[in-house]
Every structure is written in C-alpha cells, then in structure tokens.
Amino acid sequence: MKYLLSVCLLSILFFSCQEKSKSPKEIEYPERPNIVWIVNEDMSPEHLGAFGGTGGQTPVLDSLAKAGVIFTNAFSTAGVCSPSRAALITGAYQASIGAMHMRTLGMSKGNESAYPSGHKSYSAMIPEGMHGFPEYLRMAGYYTSNNVKEDYQFDPPETMWDESSNKAHWRNRKDPNQPFFSIFNYTITHESQVWARENEDLLVDPAEVTVPPVYPDDSISRRTIARFITNVMRFDALVGKLLQQLKDDGLYENTIIFYYSDHGDGMPYYKRELYDRGLRVPLFVKAPFIKPGTVDDQLVSFVDFGPTVLSLAGVKIPNNMQGQAFMGNQKSAPREYIYAARDRVDSELDRVRAVSDGRFKYIKNYMPDKPNYQNVRYRLQNPLMVHLLQLHEEGKLNANQDRWFDESKPEEELYDTQSDPYEFNNLAGDPDYADKLSELRKAHLQWVDEYGDLGELAEMEMVSDWWNGEDHAPMTESVEVRYEDGMVSLTSATKGASVGFRKSASDVWSVYQFPFEMTAGDSLYVLAHRIGFEPSENALVLK
Template sequence: MMYKKVLLLCLFLAVAFGYGQAKEQPNIIFILADDAGYADFGFQGSTEFKTPNLDKLAKSGIRFTQAYTSAAVCGPSRAGLLTGMYQQRFGYEENNVPGYMSASGIMGDEMGLPLDQTTIAEKLKEQGYKTALFGKWHMGNADKFHPTKRGFDVFYGFRGGSRSYMPYDENNPTDRNENRLEEGFGNFLEHEGYLTDVLASKANSFIQKNKENPFFIYLSFNAVHTPMQATAADLAKFPNLEGKRKTLAAMTLAMDRAIGQLLKEVKANGLMKNTLIVFSNDNGGPSDSNNANNSPLSGTKANHLEGGIRVPFIMMHEGTLPKNRTYDYPISFLDLFPTFLKAANDKVNLPSYLDGVDLMPYVLGQKQDRPHQTLYWKKENRAAIRDGDLKLIRFPDRPAELYNIANDIAEVNDLATKHPEKVRELYKKLFAWELTLERPLWQLKRVYEGKAAERMDAFRKPKINN
C-alpha cells in the first residue's frame, strides 16, 4: 500500500512540474496584411494612421527591423512562406497576374502552387494541428490547388488575388468564383458587412471550436489591397487626410480593429500564453495604386529596392519571447515554415530542402550570428542579392547598382563604380544561385518589364551623385 502511495505521489509531481512531459504544443496564428506601406503603422513610426492593437502587439513581443519577403509581389511571396523555399526553385516565378502572362508558359487557372510541393499546413497537420485559412489564397484558382487540398482543414475566403470588401452580386456572371467568398470546398456564398470584420469573426469562431487542441490559423487579409473601400464610420476618423490616403488609413484601422478582436478572443479563451502570433505584410506597398508610404525606403511593390521587399514584422509569444524588443539582423519569409514546425515539435527533423531557418534560437539569444548571410530575389531578368550588408541589384537594361544597406537604408548612394570588385563578386554569387533554379512555369509579357522599371524609378529617394 505504501508503495502505491509513493508511486501515485511521484506521478502527481511529474504532472505538476512537467517532469518527463512533452512540451505543450503552442497554437500558431499567422496574420498577413496585403499591400500595406512599410511606414503605415504606429509601431513603424506613423503619426497619421491609427493601429493601437498592432502597436500593443509589437510592445508585447519582438519587432523585426529587417524582415524580407522572398518576392516583391504577393503570389510568389506567399508561395515562399508556405513552402519554406525560394519559390523559383520549383518554377513559381515572381509574377502572379494571369492576364499579363506570356503565351509561352502555363496560363490562367492552371497557374498555381505545384502539387508536388508540401505546405506548412500539411506539415502541421502531421503534428496533430487543426489548420484553417481565412481570406486570400492566391495559390491557384483551379480545384486541384484548393486550400483544403493543400493542408487546410477549414477554408473561408476567396481563391483569387483581390476582391471587393463589400458583398458581390451573386447573379452577376462577371463575378467569377475565384473572387467570391467560399466556405469549405465549392460552397460559394457572399458575406454580410465589411469583409475585414467578417474574416476575423470567422477566425474567432474557429478558435472557440478548437481551443482544446493545437491549431494553426493563417489569417490572410486582403486589406489593404485595392479596391479602395472603407466604411463611412472609419473614414470619418481621419478628417485631416484626403483621397486615397484617407481611404487607406480607414482600411488599415479596420484591419487593426479586426486583429484586436482576434487577440481579445485568444485572451478570453485563456490561450495567450500558449499561442505564437506573427504579423507581417506580403510585399512592399504599391504607392502608385493605394498611396502606401514606404518611407524611409526607396521603391515600391514589384521591384527589388527595399521598399518592394522589406516589410513590417512582429512575433509575440507571451511568457516565451521577450517583450518590447527589436531584432535587427535580416530575416526572411522563408523562415516561417521551419519556425512554425519547430514550435509545433522541437524534436522534429526539418526537411533538408528548406531555405529558411528556425528563428527561435536567434531571437532567444541562443545563436548570436546572422540567420542568413545571403538572401536572393529574382523577377524575370531582374534580380538582387544581399550578402551581409551589401546589396546588388541587377537590371537587364542598365548598369547594376550596389548599396551598403547598414548605412544607406534608402539606397541613395550607389557604390558600384567605387567597388567594381564587389559587383563582380556578387554577380558570380547570384549567377551560382540562379543555376539551382527551375525553369519558370510562366513568364510576364516583356512589355510589362519596362513598366516595372518606370514604377521603381518613380518612387526612389533622391540619389547621391558620386
């Protein structure tokens, strides 16, 4: 009898103090904005826009000052984060709008995330997670690419790259299924109210139903992508702004409010200490189409200046990560896959093909070096490489440019003529990387490459003449 009492006491203490117990799997919530400006958040320094919930999230966790997407436009950057690989390695080029494609490759609804690629949602399902996507997919319109066939148990959103924030007319044949709201697979139904609010509400319902088990939420807002649509109540909160800038501020406020409702739901269910939360944006802000502010960066969406590829980024895990800190080494969207998978199970072996790294040892101070010595970008014949703090941008129709990002964040002091040896060195390294890539599955019509250059030049900061 005494032996049984001692054994029961030992078992009780083991449970009470976690001895011999597997680490509790954290819930994972990844929140992604669409086409937001680098400077259009309070935690990024904006005094015009109101983002109190994201500002609080930043103070509760870590703000990354040099976070990069793997592409300057949304489809490819999402392909990179979902697979943990440079998307060019499986032919997913840095172009994503079917109507602008060359006839030499895959076109229309056949464009999508190749079926032989594994997503982070599929990997998390293997670890026992319930997975959900709310909002924008943009990884292929055809049924074979559907989120519920790529690892997501639950889907509420739209298959395409953008859509109205207001309900579509279900009787209008021009409103294709790729743009309509869909719940599950093939169940197309339009929402009521403002879409940004609806997406957060659906995410909250998912939390309520799945709070007893580990879950992964990919909350993929279409905010603040065009069309420029905001409610009258939100517009009224920015009397000092006008035009697109006013509408963008109102749309950003609505997104921040929706995120606040999500965070409130996590807290109300007692899940805050067991939930890893990440917020970011899919590419640089398209200043010409929505008046986004990428200051102090040069450039805009669709080019390889910092304003096209550097994005706001917050990571918070209450009780695990430090509060109100910044992390200043470059990181990549490619790091999300291994970071999430290791958070789900720190004993799991990461796939050898990944280009990203688990960020946790770095942000916790267990590793002091850079997560990445070198990062790459490629869009048709345009490409860029960042090696340490030096960044080379290659063009098909003009000389390459070289910048020291550590002391020239605005990329105004071109060092290419002063350091031709560095230009040659980085060219060679970039070429070597390109040799590892697959042939693009689709390509942009050449006429649009010239427009990309015009867009880049229009949003540069004034250059220093050497």
C-alpha cells in the same frame, strides 16, 4: 527629411537597445503550442507607430509589438503577393520551384489581350515530394485553418488544411485541446482598397501624412496616402477584435502570435519592385518565451517562416525546404543574405533578381532593355498612378521620381540602403564599392547554383516541360486501396502525391500516413493530389 530623421533615430534605438537573442538550448520552448498568423496585405513597416508612423495611429499593433519581439530586417521574396505566398507556404524560393510569375492560376480580369501570345494559366508544378508546411502540422496532430486567401500559385491539395474559408477559425476544431495553427489574412490594406474605399471617411488629415520622396508633395499624393493610412488604421482595429477573441478563449497568453505583411506597400513605385520599400515587411512575434520589448535585427526571409513554425511545433523540418528556422529547437545561425525575384507581373514580362546583406542591396537586371515601370493595367485604377503618369508626360517629376519611367535600366545596381533608404544612388559603377559589388554578385550566382532559377526558361516552355508537351497538366494516379486483416493501406503511383481519406462525405480529409483500421462494410473516400498535377478523382470505396 522628417521621414529620414525618424528612420535614423529608430535605427539607433533598435541597435542600442537590442536584447541579445538566447540560443535555442537556453530557451524552454512549449510543446505543441498554438500558433496564430495575423497577415495584412501591401504594407511597409513605417506606417506603424512601432516603426515611426506616417501620420496614422495603430495602438493595437504597437501594443503587440511591445509585448514581444520586433524583427527589423524581415523581407518578402517578391514585391507582390502570389510569388511571396508561394515561398511562405513551401519554404522554398519561388524562382526555384516555378512559382515566380504573377500570377499563374488566372489572368488579370479585363486585360487578357495584353498577355504574351500563347499564354495560358496553370498550377505551378513544385518539386516532387514538396508539400505546403501546414500538411506537416496536420500529420503531427495540429488543427490547421486558413481565413481565407491562399494565392500560392498552385491549387493546394485537400489535405493541406482542416479548413480554408472565410469562416475558418481555431474555434471550429472539435477538440478544444487540439493544438492549432490558424491564419487570418486581412485585405483592407490591399492596393485595391485605395480606390474601392474612396468614398469612405478619412481617419487622418492629408495635411498630416508623410509624403515619401518618390512622390511629389501635392494634394493628390497626400489624399491617396491618407486613404491608405486610413485603411491601415481600420485594419489595426480589426486585429484588436481578433486578439480579444484569443483573450476571451483564455488563449492569448500562451499562443505564439506572428504579425506580418505579405510584402511592402501597395502604392506605385513600391509594390512589384525589389527595392526595400517593396520587400521589407513588419514582423512581430509574441510568445510566452519572448521577453517583451525585444528587438532582433537578424535577416529574416519569407522562406524561413514555414521552417520556423515547424521548429516551434516540434516537427522535423523537411530537407527540401530552402529556408531556415529563426526560432524554436531547430533554430539556425542567422542568415547572411536575403534574396528576392521579379518576373512576369500580370501581362508584363521582366526578370530581376536581388540580394541584400541588410545594408547593401545588389540588383541584377536580366532584361535591362525594359523599364522599371511595368504597364500593369490593374493599378491604373489608383489615382496616384494616373497622376504620376500625367506628371511624367508633362516633365514635372524630379529626377529621382522620374527615373522609374526610364526606357531602360542598368544591368547591375548597388545601393547603400542605410544612407540611401529609397535606393536612388546606384553605386555599381563606383570603384569605392567594387568589393561589395563583387561580393553580392557572387552571392547571387551562388544562390542560382544552389537552388536553380526557372526564370531562365520561357514561361510556356517551362509549363510544356511539366506537361510533357500536352495541352493540360498530368493527372495524379488514383489511390490504390488494400484491405487486409482489418487494416487499410493507401498508395498512389504518382510519386510525391498527397493522399487523403475520409469515412464520410461530410468529414474533413485526413492526411494518409500509415495503415488504419476499418470494419468491412464501411464507406471510405480516397483522393490523391500531387501539386501541379490534376487531382485524382474523389473515389468512394465500399468494402
């Protein structure tokens, strides 16, 4: 009840105090601004003081929220990281580009035998001509750095980042005047850290934490939640150190700072689910053109993040991006719906799709014979997961907690997330909501028609189609080098491939865009890579 009351009061505050967003023409956006993404893993909004809090203290992030705009309706496209990260980096829905299964580049360590027969790992072959959005920034003169997680469901080309490593930083660029886009990803709130940090001191009293109604209110629930909240508090302190670096470099005031989580909580019955608790993320943006204390309730999807960064950087948004900008000179009208998907998670098969208008959530279960609960071995290391399974076997969970373990699920679900934030009461069979059910079902089908859904195919059938029936991915054609009148031009016969070059083995790969000058006798390294293909061989060309 305490949590529900805080949510209601917070909603009233958001809607009553909201600053109306200005149109792009009324805002003077800076040219080629520096942009930083601060990302943590597996965390729903409510743990932050800016969203009410669940027992911990997050002064740094709360201060950042007050300094900019809070987006109250931001959602990932999946309740798990890799598919959501595919949507973030491409600006396209993961199910439309074949990046929806969790995960594609490898199997869950130690659980290989649980995977479907014939399963093999692969790099998702995204549509021809589609690239990660940082590559477009590089082509526009930006320095791009990623520290450090990628996990995009495909092997990125060398041309995507100036640097992607645990040392990547805007401080590493050679020209201090070069604009930068830098990501800092923190893993301390990842679900694994609940058990990995079990022996560390707690920063919050388990007796003081908020226990959501999906769990029994007992000592194991409270201690596990307190461990997670402690990790959130430690993350908050790490953010403070990063922001201080921006201040020390004289960059804090004029840098556009995004903060978000890669999906909802990493706790059981949150992560991997398409309920709001698995999809809703905190999102703050601080920028010199944003009035501090602004609240924006428009719907924002992960597919919108890439287009928005390009819009803010003054880079034309490619036509093959499916998201839309929510800031910048290419800002679109607010979206009407957000969409999400769940497919294979580790060894467990499923196919679920969701659409929400911000209040009502529609879920389509394409495999209703399967339970919501997936026997993901990895999370059995979480003491709360083991505890819930034991209580289920003993018949000690209440109906709302135990429904997760039902042997099947309905073909359709409909929830009013305003009155039922934990999505316990399925309204799909209620005639009073027949019109809303029809509206959202239609929106889902239109989404499938517009973008396609490769989840309709068996996973290995999809891969076989990509690989032309072979047992390996095709190879990107080597770079053809032409040297004429002191100018070098580069091409690859593989359509849609990124082509890179460098003049020294120690240089960062540059993105090839147009012919460039070279002196006869100089060394030139070239590389081509279409995402989902094997890269061409790194060739040293001597003139």
